Amino acid sequence: MAVSSSPFRVVTPGAAAAVPHLSVEGVSLSYQASRGPVQALDDLSLTVAQGEFVSVLGPSGCGKSTLLKLVSGLMRPTAGRISLNGKEVTGTRSDVGIVFQKPTLLPWRTVLNNVLAPIRAMKGDARAHTENALNLLTLVGLQEFANNYPNELSGGMQQRVAIARGLAHDPGFLLMDEPFAALDALTREHMMLELQRIWLSRSKSVLFITHSIPEAVFLSDRILVMSSRPGRIVQEVRVELPRPRTLESMSEKPFNDCAKQLRQMFSKA
Ligand SMILES: Nc1ncnc2c1ncn2[C@@H]1O[C@H](COP(=O)(O)OP(=O)(O)O)[C@@H](O)[C@H]1O
Numbered sequence: 618m619a620v621s622s623s624p625f626r627v628v629t630p631g632a633a634a635a636v637p638h639l640s641v642e643g644v645s646l647s648y649q650a651s652r653g654p655v656q657a658l659d660d661l662s663l664t665v666a667q668g669e670f671v672s673v674l675g676p677s678g679c680g681k682s683t684l685l686k687l688v689s690g691l692m693r694p695t696a697g698r699i700s701l702n703g704k705e706v707t708g709t710r711s712d713v714g715i716v717f718q719k720p721t722l723l724p725w726r727t728v729l730n731n732v733l734a735p736i737r738a739m740k741g742d743a744r745a746h747t748e749n750a751l752n753l754l755t756l757v758g759l760q761e762f763a764n765n766y767p768n769e770l771s772g773g774m775q776q777r778v779a780i781a782r783g784l785a786h787d788p789g790f791l792l793m794d795e796p797f798a799a800l801d802a803l804t805r806e807h808m809m810l811e812l813q814r815i816w817l818s819r820s821k822s823v824l825f826i827t828h829s830i831p832e833a834v835f836l837s838d839r840i841l842v843m844s845s846r847p848g849r850i851v852q853e854v855r856v857e858l859p860r861p862r863t864l865e866s867m868s869e870k871p872f873n874d875c876a877k878q879l880r881q882m883f884s885k886a
């Protein structure tokens with residue numbers, strides 16, 4: 618990483634990563650809504666390098682969840698191309714872990730079996746993964762709820778189960794759509810630290826969607842700022858704060874300088 622006196626650097630949008638893990642090129646998407654077509658994304662391009670943590674920051678309704686659904690292969694773009702490891706994304710993939718904005722748990726399965734769902738979906742050995750799944754439940758503070766059902770949990774707890782599920786098969790690429798938005802402030806801080814720890818200890822690439830500036834600054838190598846709908850990337854900044862980042866660093870000047878500059882960009886987006 619380049620040594621720079623400022624922890625925050627504006628870079629040219631779309632500057633190519635050497636070997637992108639994810640590449641989104643000129644992607645557009647229009648929904649056919651009852652009152653006519655809605656263009657959610659317009660000619661959006663981005664890359665995520667191998668092992669890079671990239672956040673997409675944008676206002677409500679700008680198309681962030683649409684972007685995540687396209688990258689996850691649940692929807693196909695109206696125009697443009699999305700590729701992972703150089704291969705076009707045409708459907709869901711086992712090397713990707715997804716955490717949606719809503720928990721989307723299976724109500725008839727226990728918490729533990731929800732975490733194991735990706736393993737079963739891939740015809741893996743759920744028994745061999747049980748210890749890992751229980752460790753993930755400990756990580757999200759829900760070890761005591763392994764045998765409960767989703768409707769016995771609060772919304773924030775269900776979202777933590779969904780985060781554990783996204784990590785269950787140890788995917789190389791993580792896609793997360795505002796995963797901490799429904800959590801209380803203390804739990805959110807704990808989850809930010811844990812996500813950073815997991816990301817630092819295993820070589821994962823992450824595309825993280827958020828509307829929270831502090832969350833984006835804390836976690837990211839790069840932050841892509843999206844315009845309001847139809848969404849496209851209008852700014853790209855590199856966060857060069859040292860890692861591991863601590864909660865204390867969030868009240869220090871370099872962190873606040875980053876957040877302040879981003880807030881100014883965000884308000885113009
Ligand atoms: N299934 C759908 N049908 C029609 N319009 C949709 C649909 N899903 C999302 N939209 C519209 O597309 C735009 C982007 O939505 P979304 O990607 O959910 O934004 P964000 O996640 O940034 O809040 C919004 O204007 C929304 O109303």
Ligand SMILES: [Mg+2]
Pocket residue numbers: 681682683718794
């Ligand atoms: Mg959304």
